[in-house]
Amino acid sequence: DAMVIQNPRYQVTQFGKPVTLSCSQTLNHNVMYWYQQKSSQAPKLLFHYYDKDFNNEADTPDNFQSRRPNTSFCFLDIRSPGLGDAAMYLCATSRDSYEQYFGPGTRLTVT
Amino acid sequence: AQKITQTQPGMFVQEKEAVTLDCTYDTSDPSYGLFWYKQPSSGEMIFLIYQGSYDQQNATEGRYSLNFQKARKSANLVISASQLGDSAMYFCALVKTSYDKVIFGPGTSLSVIP
Numbered sequence: 001d002a003m004v005i006q007n008p009r010y011q012v013t014q015f016g017k018p019v020t021l022s023c024s025q026t027l028n029h030n031v032m033y034w035y036q037q038k039s040s041q042a043p044k045l046l047f048h049y050y051d052k053d054f055n056n057e058a059d060t061p062d063n064f065q066s067r068r069p070n071t072s073f074c075f076l077d078i079r080s081p082g083l084g085d086a087a088m089y090l091c092a093t094s095r096d097s098y099e100q101y102f103g104p105g106t107r108l109t110v111t
Numbered sequence: 112a113q114k115i116t117q118t119q120p121g122m123f124v125q126e127k128e129a130v131t132l133d134c135t136y137d138t139s140d141p142s143y144g145l146f147w148y149k150q151p152s153s154g155e156m157i158f159l160i161y162q163g164s165y166d167q168q169n170a171t172e173g174r175y176s177l178n179f180q181k182a183r184k185s186a187n188l189v190i191s192a193s194q195l196g197d198s199a200m201y202f203c204a205l206v207k208t209s210y211d212k213v214i215f216g217p218g219t220s221l222s223v224i225p
Contacts, residue, residue, distance in 0.1 A: 033213075042202060042215035043156070088154050098144060098206065100213060102156035 003027050004103035006091050012109045013081050021076040021106045023091030032074040033100065034066060035090040043090055049074060078108075086110045113138045115205050115216035122221050124193045131178070132188040132219045134203030144206045145186040146213070147177065151199040159201075162186055190221075198223045 005024045013019040023032065030051050035043035047056045049068045063085070065077040078085055088107050092100040114137040124130040136145065147159040162170045162177045170177040178187040190197055203216040 037154075040218075042217050045212060048212070090154075090156060092156070099146065099158055099161055100156075101158065102148075105154040105156075107154065 004091060004093055004101050006089075006103035006106050008106060009104060010107050010109070012111060013078075014111055015083065016080050019078050019081055019108070021078075021089050021091075021108070023074045023076070023103055024072050025093045025101075026072070027093055027095075027101060028071060029093035029095050029101070030071070031094045032068060033092040033094075034064075034074070034076045035092065036085075037088045037090055037105075039087075046076070081108070081110045083110050113140075113205055113207060113214050115203050115214055117203055117216040117219050119219045120217070122219055124190075124197075124221065124223055126195060126223055126225050127192055129189060129191045130193055130221065132190070132201050132203075132221065134186045134188065134216060136184050136186065136203070136205050138184075138205060138207065140207050142207075145177070145179070146204040146206065147175070147186075147188045148202045148204060148215075149197075149199045150202065150218075156202070160188065193223045195223050195225060197221060 007022050033048040034046045037043040046060045047066050063079050067075045088105045090105045091103040094100045116135045143164045145162045149157045160170050160172045160175045160177050162179045169179050174191045176189045200218045200220050202218045204213050206213045
């Protein structure tokens, strides 16, 4: 009865090679978020979708893109990963911005 | 601008003892929510407890309680009867109910000692 699913749990990519992380939810929540979390730091919001409306944080690099083809799925695309993009990527969902339910995260390694 | 402060980067507590993790916040919005999340070494963020700015009573969830002092803008988490499985990072977070953005504090690393 997993609620927020992230695939894969671990992803290794090469420097500059595009990579896509996926998130799906069974909660029918209208808001989906992507966070980047580096070691020993708080999660940093990259962007979120409120229904179909995309909201990008001002300091999110252009290298990061997102797609939400339907309510259940949301993707994070990193067009040209650099070594500094190695991190845990957390997907979360909420109903109208209250309690956020997090997935298990995808740990990205860039070689 | 909204801000969350957690002044304790690391805490130790003896098993079965109670521990308080500090959180202060800054917001000019009259309506907001405060959360505490637990993040074990596996990386998953686990929701613990929520307090709304207009809630009259302090939130409680099992061994977790939130000491909410609105005038002081503090929302400390109290864990009673600590267990070894409580060892983790703990994040305090603020959500502005008029927007869809959650702001996390820097976190407190809690270690429970047998």
